[in-house]
Amino acid sequence: MSAPRRPVRVLVCDDSAFARKVLRDVLSRSTAIEVVDTARDGIDALEKIATLRPDVITLDLVMPNLDGLGVLAAMPPVDAPRVVVVSSSASESDLVVRALEAGAITAIEKPTALATERLYELAGAVERAVLLAAEAKVHPASATPPVTPAAPFALPRHTRTKLLALGASTGGPRAITRVLAALPASFPVPIAVVLHMPVGYTEAFAARVNETSVLDVQEARDGLELIPGRAIIARAGMHLSVVREGERTVCALDVLPLETPHRPSVDVLFRSAAKLFGADVLGVVLTGMGNDGLAGARDLVAAGAQLIVEDASTCVVYGMPRSVAEAGLAAAEVPIDAMAGEILARIAAGAER
Known part of the structure; x- marks a missing residue:
């Protein structure tokens, strides 16, 4: 008989104390997830990543001291946690795209940027995102070689591919x-x-x-x-x-x-x-x-x-x-x-x- 699978260990990072509370609450409802701690900004998150070694981090992008993109850039090259971006609104769309290009696994949007009970609407989406991220393979941006543009490619006179x-x-x-x-x-x-x-x-x-x-x-x-x-x-x-x-x-x-x-x-x-x-x-x-x-x-x-x-x-x-x-x-x-x-x-x- 195989041993029971251990819960996915999650660190919640958000500069809003209310958002941290909501995310901890909704994720803790899942028996497949263990919230190991919360972080108030990017610097706090990096310190806790180093000591707690979570499997997944939920990451706000707009934070003081060090933002979400800074956290992604500073991720350890080996055994980095998977990242689920939790964005405030579509107004952060460029930041979200940059985070996904930098290695975040997926992104979900908060139903409101305000500290209201509507944040609890995240429950199902954030749980699914964390469990998906836990199964993903991590390829840190720092370990990815830069893209080398292809050499000029002569347009064939007769190309079959349309x-x-x-x-x-x-x-x-x-x-x-x-x-x-x-x-x-x-x-x-x-x-x-x-x-x-x-x-x-x-x-x-x-x-x-x-x-x-x-x-x-x-x-x-x-x-x-x-x-x-x-x-x-x-x-x-x-x-x-x-x-x-x-x-x-x-x-x-x-x-x-x-x-x-x-x-x-x-x-x-x-x-x-x-x-x-x-x-x-x-x-x-x-x-x-x-x-x-x-x-x-x-x-x-x-x-x-x-x-x-x-x-x-x-x-x-x-x-x-x-x-x-x-x-x-x-x-x-x-x-x-x-x-x-x-x-x-x-x-x-x-x-x-």
């Missing part, structure tokens, strides 16, 4: 940022990206990636044209499909279908790409929880398209890529820092066919 479609979830902001930052400005096909993020954050994410990439990176909107060198990030809360509008390929946004676990859904993007371009799609599934993208991957492969997935060694959560690989749909499993090179090689090979 679309690069990427999907990701937990750990996806950093993974997508690294892939897009490593692609050249002369990238010969349009890119469509679905990432599971809270509503209100994808615009800030697209703007951040646009700053670090030589590509034109934009949040999706109806009718936005997909052109070579442009990467389109699906808007949180809306499915992204690719459709034909006359001679142009454009974005189409819709809340339907409603029954998908995620909106946007990687499956919806992949299926629309398979319908429109058939074999002329390169699909990529990056780190993420669950199996969103599996059904769409089946459609792509049935149409003759290629699928590559992120290797387990670099995934924060090896869920989405694993489901595709175990179904026998992946042409290759590639570590994240080799993904851009693999994409370029496959597009070049397709151009030669």
Whole structure:
């Protein structure tokens, strides 16, 4: 008989005493979680991380003395706790995106920035986020090599690939940022990206990636044209499909279908790409929880398209890529820092066919 699993040890960090009390209260209700202490600011948090060695830290971003981004930058390179960002409002969207790029596992939004009983509405979301984070693999920002942009890539005279479609979830902001930052400005096909993020954050994410990439990176909107060198990030809360509008390929946004676990859904993007371009799609599934993208991957492969997935060694959560690989749909499993090179090689090979 196996030994019972020990609770996830959590440190709560927030400059609001009331928020600390609420988070301690709601997390302590779970038998799977043990709140080991609270911290009032970033300096206090780093001291308690060093002595208590929690599994997970819930982290406010706007704090005196040392803010949340400072805590993430100062995390130990080995055995760092997983970080769940607890943000005050969508007004902190840029800070949240920066935190996710710096290695935070996920983010949840407080229902109010005020010290009111409404903060107890966080209960279910914060418990789920902590338990998800506890299962994730930590890749500290300090241990991640800088992105090296790809060398100029000559636009093939005849390129078979008409679309690069990427999907990701937990750990996806950093993974997508690294892939897009490593692609050249002369990238010969349009890119469509679905990432599971809270509503209100994808615009800030697209703007951040646009700053670090030589590509034109934009949040999706109806009718936005997909052109070579442009990467389109699906808007949180809306499915992204690719459709034909006359001679142009454009974005189409819709809340339907409603029954998908995620909106946007990687499956919806992949299926629309398979319908429109058939074999002329390169699909990529990056780190993420669950199996969103599996059904769409089946459609792509049935149409003759290629699928590559992120290797387990670099995934924060090896869920989405694993489901595709175990179904026998992946042409290759590639570590994240080799993904851009693999994409370029496959597009070049397709151009030669």
